Each structure stands twice: as C-alpha cells, then as structure tokens.
Amino acid sequence: MLLVGVSTIFGWSPPLRFVPITRSVSDNLTILMLPIASLGLLQAAAYSQFVRQNVVSAMNQEYVRTAIAKGVPTRVVFFKHILRNVLIPIITFMGLILIQILGGTVIIESLFALPGLGRLLLTAIETRDYxxxxxxxxxxxxxxMVVNLVIDLTYRLIDPRVRVA
Structure with missing residues (x-):
C-alpha cells in the first residue's frame, strides 16, 4: 500500500534494482526510503503511544505531585522522578520492537526485492537448503539474543537497584 500510495500521490516510484552503497550512496538511500518507512512507521507509532502512556501514568503518581508541590523545578522532576521510573519499560518495549523489525525484514526484503538475510531465509525455505x-x-x-542482552545490561545502568542475576 505504501508503494502504491507514494507512486500515485507523489508520482514517484523507487528504482526497481538495488544499488549497493559502494556504487552510489544517494541511489541506495532512495531505494531504501520506502522499506525503512514501511518497517518503522507502525513501530514508531506504537512506541510513541507506549512512551506517552507511561509518562502520563508516572506523572499521576503521588511522589511526582509531592515534588511539584514542594517547588522542585519541572526539569528536575521530569528527569529525576518520571524518566528514571519510566525508562525500564520503555527500553524493554524498544527491544521487542527491534526484534519485530528484524522479523519484518523477511517480508520487506521480498516485497521490495532487496538482497539481505530475510530474502536468503525465504530462498533457503523455497529450495529446501537446510x-x-x-x-x-x-x-x-x-x-x-544480543538485543536482549544489551537491554538487560542497560537496566543496570539506568537503575542501580536492578540486580542482574
């Protein structure tokens, strides 16, 4: 739908052949604009909604209202009270999104005829190359696994109270 929408509304269609970044950076970026948008737009919308929901929930907590009532500057309240308590679920969700994007590349690479790991997976399945x-x-x-490991190690940096078992 994105490919059809962009080509009918803007009268622009991406090149149909993949150009390596070593040959032409601008052509490579032109080819990758739609696949990146199709992978990232939905995930960005879900991520921003999740972040907003967690920040609003944290702003309604009693310790935040107490800090504001004491006259603590808004910037300090946001970074010290709200952001510290919201970052762990936000980073967890970011890891899930990165893994979903990695899985989505299988479909995107085949739709946009891009060479990559996803297309290699599909070709191996079709040819039964185990x-x-x-x-x-x-x-x-x-x-x-590396994404999950980085997320778990990031927990410790954000909140020293979190123990890595």
Missing part, C-alpha cells in the same frame, strides 16, 4: 536455513536462523536468533 544448512543455509539453519545458518540464517542462527544469525537471526543470535541477533535477538
């Missing part, structure tokens, strides 16, 4: 399929899945799983 060693390639296992290797590609291993890369995807390791990437998801």
């Amino acid at each position: 060693p390639v399929l296992q290797g590609a899945l291993l890369i995807v799983v390791v990437a998801a």
Whole structure:
C-alpha cells in the first residue's frame, strides 16, 4: 500500500534494482526510503503511544505531585522522578520492537526485492537448503539474543537497584 500510495500521490516510484552503497550512496538511500518507512512507521507509532502512556501514568503518581508541590523545578522532576521510573519499560518495549523489525525484514526484503538475510531465509525455505536455513536462523536468533542482552545490561545502568542475576 505504501508503494502504491507514494507512486500515485507523489508520482514517484523507487528504482526497481538495488544499488549497493559502494556504487552510489544517494541511489541506495532512495531505494531504501520506502522499506525503512514501511518497517518503522507502525513501530514508531506504537512506541510513541507506549512512551506517552507511561509518562502520563508516572506523572499521576503521588511522589511526582509531592515534588511539584514542594517547588522542585519541572526539569528536575521530569528527569529525576518520571524518566528514571519510566525508562525500564520503555527500553524493554524498544527491544521487542527491534526484534519485530528484524522479523519484518523477511517480508520487506521480498516485497521490495532487496538482497539481505530475510530474502536468503525465504530462498533457503523455497529450495529446501537446510544448512543455509539453519545458518540464517542462527544469525537471526543470535541477533535477538544480543538485543536482549544489551537491554538487560542497560537496566543496570539506568537503575542501580536492578540486580542482574
């Protein structure tokens, strides 16, 4: 829908052949604009709604109202009270979104005819090339594990009270 909408409304369609970034940076970015938008727009909307919901919920907490009533500057209240308590669920949600985007690349790469790991996975499934399929899945799983590890280590930086077991 994004491809059809952009081409009919703006009269612009992306090039149909992939151009490596080593050959032309501008052509590569032109080709990747729609795939990036299709992967990121929905996730960005969900993420911004989640962040807003958590910040509003934290602003209604009693300790925030007490800090404001004491005359603590708004900036200090936001960074010290609200943001510290909201960052852990926000970072957790960000990790889930990154893993969803990694899974979404399989579909996006095939729709936009882009070379990549997702397209390699689909080709390996179609041709029943099990060693390639296992290797590609291993890369995807390791990437998801690294994202989860980085998130868990980030918890400790944000809130020292969180114990890493």
